[in-house]
Amino acid sequence: MDPRENIVPLTRVRAPSDALGRPIHDLRISVMDRCNFRCPYCMPRETFHESYRFLKSNERLDFAELLRLARVFVRAGVKKLRITGGEPLLRPNLSDLIGDLTSLPGIEDIALTTNGMLLAKYATELKAAGLTRITVSLDTLDPGVFAQMSGGFGGVAEVLDGIEHARRAGLAPIKINTVVQRGVNDHTLLDLIAHFRGTGIIVRFIEYMDVGTRNHWNPALVVPSRELAARIHARWPIVPRGRDYRGEVAERHLFEDGAGEIGFISSVSQPFCGDCSRARISSDGSFYTCLFATQGMDLRGPLRAGATDDELLELIRGVWSGRRDRYSELRASMRDAAALHKVEMNYIGG
Ligand SMILES: C[S@@+](CC[C@H](N)C(=O)[O-])C[C@H]1O[C@@H](n2cnc3c(N)ncnc32)[C@H](O)[C@@H]1O
Ligand code: SF4
DSSP, rough: OOOGGGGOOGGGOOOOOOOTTTTTOEEEEEOOOSOOEEEEEEEEETTTTTTOOOOTTTTTHHHHHHHHHHHHHHHHHOOEEEEEESGGGTTTTHHHHHHHHSTTTTOOOOEEEEETTTTHHHHHHHHHHHHOOOEOOOOSHHHHHHHHTTTTTTHHHHHHHHHHHHHHHHHOEEEEEEEEEETTGGGHHHHHHHTTTTTTTTEEEEEOOOOOSSOOOGGOOOOOHHHHHHHHHHHHHEEEEHHHHHHHOEEEEEEETSSOOEEOOOTTTSSGGGOOEEEOOOOOEEEEOOOOOOOOOEEEEHTTEEEEEOHHHHHHHHHTTTTOOOHHHHHGGTGGGSSSSSOOHHHHHO
């Protein structure tokens, strides 16, 4: 017998999978539950008002704790990190954390999602700390619609300036996240595409989702990606390009005239739970296995009580191996979906 038959090729060694056979691959870390915007679809002003009780700074994981958890998640199988929030650039000295995370062995990719308001200030130091790419949320170029969708904070000019600073700092690719709401911003999307087409910046349209319990989700406001793609195709023909890897959230399309790429994230009309390999940790160290989860597992308690890395790894593996979440696939058939007490998105990160 050829002795090489006993050698398992590295590519076949798989990270432990959940109860539905999905490996853990991505970790989204919310570093800040606060935000300088009040997008009604995420943090509506009537709930997240001046006296809303956000986490105190000692309730948030500090950088040493975040780094340690990230290291343990890498041992559990994670290869990709996304830093998010709330607004991550509100977290003081974030570049220091990025610097430490980018040098973690086993991490193949690290990304950051921001609303862009503070990006002009921080783009250069983020790049110097080792961040390579960035996602900026921008729902429209129309100032009135922008104000409506940001809850009256920030402005288009500041976000575009932040994107320009990111470009000049060499962050690439730059992706734009655009939440689409019927009758709110969908009439402004061709202008947004016209602005970014041909620049190398990739716009991704996200179907408006029923995250949390406070955004008064109304399915009538969801524009299915297929409908939006047809509208775009009528103006600039596009062709599907498929996903780059199993679990990628965006369905990619190329402009036929070579002016670049756009993407669609269709968690409502075409749920992709079957390939979901994303874990999340909230700013205060709870571990969630789904964006629509109703509860998480506290990792901060054991961390602060002196748990070893091996003990933390066992906790993470135990939760992941029992994971059965597939909320988006079940949403349509669940009579009480709206009544579920789902965790808020600013807390666990989008
Ligand atoms: C929660 S935010 C956190 C990072 C940062 N504050 C930002 O806005 O980019 C992450 C992403 O979630 C998206 N998001 C928030 N609420 C959403 C909803 N109800 N449906 C779809 N996407 C949503 C945002 O537009 C953003 O692109
Ligand atoms: S989507 Fe981002 S910018 Fe808007 S309220 Fe949520 S966390 Fe803030």
